[in-house]
Amino acid sequence: MSETVLTVRDLSVQVATPSGAKTVLDGLSFDLKRGETLCLAGESGSGKSMTALAIMGLLPEPMCRIAGGSVKLGDLELTTLGPRGYRDIRSVRVAMIFQEPMTSLNPLMTVQDQLAEVLLEHGACNRGEAPARALKLLQDVQLTEPERRLKQYPHELSGGMRQRVMIAMALACDPEVLIADEPTTALDVTVQAEILDLIRALQKDHGTAVLMITHDMGVVAEMADRVVILRHGQEVESAPVRDLFAAPQSDYARELLAAVPRLGTAPPRPEMEKGAPVLEVSDLSVRFDMRGGILNRVQARVHAVEQVSFTVRAGETLALVGESGCGKSTIGKALLGLVPWQGSISVLGQQTHGMGPGALKPVRRDIQMVFQDPGASLDARMTVGEQVAEPLVIHGLSSGSEMSDRTAELFRRVGLSPDMMQRYPHEFSGGQRQRINIARALSLSPKILVADESVSALDVSVQAQILELLQSLQDEDGLAFLFISHDMAVIEQVADRVMVMRLGQVVEEGVRDAVLHSPRHPYTRRLLSAVPVPDPTRPLPERQAGDASGTPVLPVGQSPEKLILRDLGAGHRAAV
Structure with missing residues (x-):
């Protein structure tokens, strides 16, 4: 029987809101064994990252705090540790890889200095040995030209290279537990594959226990031994990965798996006269x-x-x-x-x-764009109704009650209620904001729609809804995409x-x-x-x-x- 290295029992996390404390993680329990990979899966807001931050002692107190439960690293209770106690175990016994490496690396320090800082802080080597140890770490994570990379700054590296440096820093002191919070979400698919292969290889060499946090069920299938699915801060289902994919027990798990786009399973495109x-x-x-x-x-x-x-x-x-x-x-x-x-x-x-x-200007009426980030595409100071109507105002196509009626119709077409027109962007979810962007793009009745990574920032179930919406709009209007x-x-x-x-x-x-x-x-x-591929029975x-x-x-x-x-x-x- 493998040794249990991390035990979480009834973990609850609360955040402060103007209306009082809100529970964002409610009674989560799981065990993580040496050499095992456990995936926490779920959509945005499910509490996955909160779990990781709670384990690492990185919750932004006092706005956010552990409200109850126990987190044990071996026999050590983490919920009662102070800042000094956490400093002693971070990197040494438990380490974390974050989603965006650029925000985790110091832009003013070379790669060598940042790796050496971790090693020296925890007494893993003396100052004279640090350069050689840093080089060995980069070689272990298979970074090309490691001698040159040591002298470079983070901005001089690609996203995949920066993530390899992050992994090297996390594994510098050979921790028992590695927490990987969406480590490949910001990376291209080929770089993602290389990083996942690397984590698997390093885990095999070091016997590290991995807590992988992801919304990508394909990554879950490739990496996990066991899976815990979260929704709204609560555990929905927990099972070995093969059991979960073969026979999910909860409705939500079934919905989540059904929404995953699988390469090779798309139906033939309808033979329409172009x-x-x-x-x-x-x-x-x-x-x-x-x-x-x-x-x-x-x-x-x-x-x-x-x-x-x-x-x-x-x-x-x-x-x-x-x-x-x-x-x-x-x-x-x-x-x-x-x-x-x-x-x-x-x-x-x-x-x-x-x-x-x-x-x-008149040409742009016929070709419109839907951008990748639905939040950044909308003005936070204008109501969404005003923003959907704005192209009509700019092109002088409508005014008064006619414009209001046209805007309401656009909201209905993208599956939103016209009652929402007076709200502001921050009051909507990511999927709803992207629907608003699509409504704005459709306001001028374009013939061509350019969709630039328009679903990549969305959860898989929301992604499926947006793709279905775009397809129905194309069928109705003969839009070119x-x-x-x-x-x-x-x-x-x-x-x-x-x-x-x-x-x-x-x-x-x-x-x-x-x-x-x-x-x-x-x-x-x-x-x-x-x-x-979201199929754990398939050979890698x-x-x-x-x-x-x-x-x-x-x-x-x-x-x-x-x-x-x-x-x-x-x-x-x-x-x-």
Whole structure:
């Protein structure tokens, strides 16, 4: 029988509100054994992160406090420890990896100094040994060029590299328990796969117990031995991972699993007659100058998008997919004239090249955008009704009671009550805010909707509702969608055609099933192999080896080699 290293019994956490104390975690109990991975799963606001902060003694007191229960690390009761007691056990016996590594690393210290600080603080080595120990830690987390990384600052590293540094810091003193709070949520799918593989390998080597916090059921299936599902601060179900996925006992667990998009299970797209082209893009390029030196001259250029061409027809969904920095969001901004670009963009047969803001204004009525972060897209000082009506005011299309009626109808179309029009953005959930953004985008009756990672910030059940809403709007109005995403499972749900981008260029394109089920380019295969599958009985896939070669940043006067797409039949083309 494995030794129990962490015991949580009847843990309750309360936060102070103007109306009194509110319980956000209510009577949670679980055990964590050495070498085991326990996943706390659930949607936003379920109490997952509160559990981790309570265990680590990081609750922001006095606004938030442990109201009852017990947390034992071995035989040590943590709920009665003071700040000094917690300092003695953090990193040494229990450590934590946070969701956003940039907020956890000191921007003013090199990687070596930050690793050395942890080692010296807890007496793991003396000052003379610290550089060698820091190097060994980076080697253990498989960071490329570890000697060079030691001298770099956090902003000089990619998101995946920063997360590896965080893992190295967490494991520096060989803790008994590692708490990983959404450690891969902010990362690309291929980087996520590498980080999950790394945590598994390190756990095997060190026998560490892992408490993994996630909302991604694919990650749960890959990582967990046991699962505790939380909702509104209470345990809904607790079971071994295979039992949970095979036969969930609670309605909520069944709903959560049913909402997970699974790659390879999307039904065939309905054979609808697509209309005339509404968006035609030819040889689109977007480049940004990088200045430096005493004279602030242009020293290099970022080739964010390089000679990309595509067409979207009425009623069709074209998905742009790729990792961060591939240029997919830049294409969306170029279509709306938000960044300078070269090439040809035609919206409903009208060329937009060289148009000033005044001439672009009527064109923008036909092409609207739904952004990734629903909160950041709304003005906190305006009611949501005013914001949905604002495009109608700007374009002089409506006023008075007619505008009020039109706004109410838009709210109904996106599944919200017109009674909500006088509320402010902070009074809504993330999913409701995204519905408001969609209503605003629809206010001008556009022909093209650009959805830039429009569901990536949402919980899986809310994500499914928004995708269903977008599909129904397309069916009703014949809208054309340019759907930008890094999530291949979501892409499969919505796309008619798929374009895969890497370093500003298209590497593969074609109808959905051809690209996702018969990929020909190594990069497409790598993206697909990295997608976590919500099936714990499935053997872990052989990950495609990463290819770190290439950069979109080139010296002035130098251009990237243009990829030639070879026709593979039936509209399927790839750079092979």
